[in-house]
Amino acid sequence: MAATQAASIALPAAANDGVSYARLYGEPLFKLPNDLYIPPDALEIFLEAFEGPLDLLLYLIRKQNFNILDIPMAQVTRQYLAYVDQIRLSNLELAAEYLLMAAMLIEIKSRMLLPVRKVDTDEAGDPRAELVRRLLEYEQMKLAARELDAVPQLGRDYVRTQIYIEQSLVTRWPDVEIIDLQSAWADVIKRARLIEHHKISREELSVREHMTAILRRLQHARFVEFTELFDPARGVPVLVVNFVALLELAKETLIEITQAEPFAPIYVRLAYSPT
Structure with missing residues (x-):
């Protein structure tokens, strides 16, 4: 009392x-x-x-x-x-x-x-x-x-401290999700169909050849935009084979697919330094 x-x-x-x-x-x-x-x-x-x-x-x-x-x-x-x-x-x-x-x-x-x-x-x-x-x-x-x-009370007996920890300055690019690849691929197909000519022809396409062509293209540039690896004028079959070759290269970790931020353009680069 x-x-x-x-x-x-x-x-x-x-x-x-x-x-x-x-x-x-x-x-x-x-x-x-x-x-x-x-x-x-x-x-x-x-x-x-x-x-x-x-x-x-x-x-x-x-x-x-x-x-x-x-x-x-x-x-x-x-x-x-x-x-x-x-x-x-x-x-x-x-x-x-x-x-x-x-x-x-x-x-x-x-x-x-x-x-x-x-x-x-x-x-x-x-x-x-x-x-x-x-x-x-x-x-x-x-x-x-x-x-x-x-019982100790916040604001009366003690105060809550806040410590700000500076994050690492190393730039970490966001991971490319499957939905992003699907959206970019749908955009490529859409543009290809706009300029597609109706031709009936038979062409033998090789996934390995397109893989080699993509690797050769990436050797001369640090980053290449995803859409630049496709030529809509060659038709949908060539685009499909080229896209499959790109997926095979990513599966074998020969290339890296990066994106600076969400909804930004997708870039492709070599996963190794060419000698």
């Missing part, structure tokens, strides 16, 4: 430094201002701060080491009413909640003073039982809240 100390304002006596009444911002004050105004509530004494009537009751019981299962109602009620009388002088709205508990304590005390009949003991039991149950539950919740408050 946090106790707020009495707030007070004290001016050092003139005898402390020989001349001045006080010090204001480090400077000695030799004469009090004529228009000095001190509000009525400037000096206010705060009693122990409680979170409610149950908190006050629990404080009174634990402070005097009373058994919470056998509360001396007369002594606790007397101390409780003394505190309520003090807060009624300064804060009537706050005292209303405490007065309700005071009425409950007086009722319990009155029921304990009445003669105990056998029928009453069998039906009613100890008049303090309900109050003890509420106090034990409140104390349990209060201890749980204190344990939760002791």
Whole structure:
């Protein structure tokens, strides 16, 4: 239970430094201002701060080491009413909640003073039982809240640090997906059909020859755009064989197919340095 100390304002006596009444911002004050105004509530004494009537009751019981299962109602009620009388002088709205508990304590005390009949003991039991149950539950919740408050919290007990790690400066080209090759190949076929002439002819095409032609073409350039490896004027059969030759070279890791960024042109280069 946090106790707020009495707030007070004290001016050092003139005898402390020989001349001045006080010090204001480090400077000695030799004469009090004529228009000095001190509000009525400037000096206010705060009693122990409680979170409610149950908190006050629990404080009174634990402070005097009373058994919470056998509360001396007369002594606790007397101390409780003394505190309520003090807060009624300064804060009537706050005292209303405490007065309700005071009425409950007086009722319990009155029921304990009445003669105990056998029928009453069998039906009613100890008049303090309900109050003890509420106090034990409140104390349990209060201890749980204190344990939760002791857990380190972000922003109150520690801060989260952020470390920025510079990534490698080596350029890594994005991997070419199958969908990208399909799209580029569909574009080549589309352009080939636009300029295709209807000719019936028989031509023997060799995938190995086209593989050799592609390798020979790549030896003279560092990068060659994918579409430049195809000549639409030679017809769709030649384009198909040329594309199969390109896939065979990629399968045998003789060429690399790269792309600078998504949706960018696709480039082809040799996977080895020609001697």
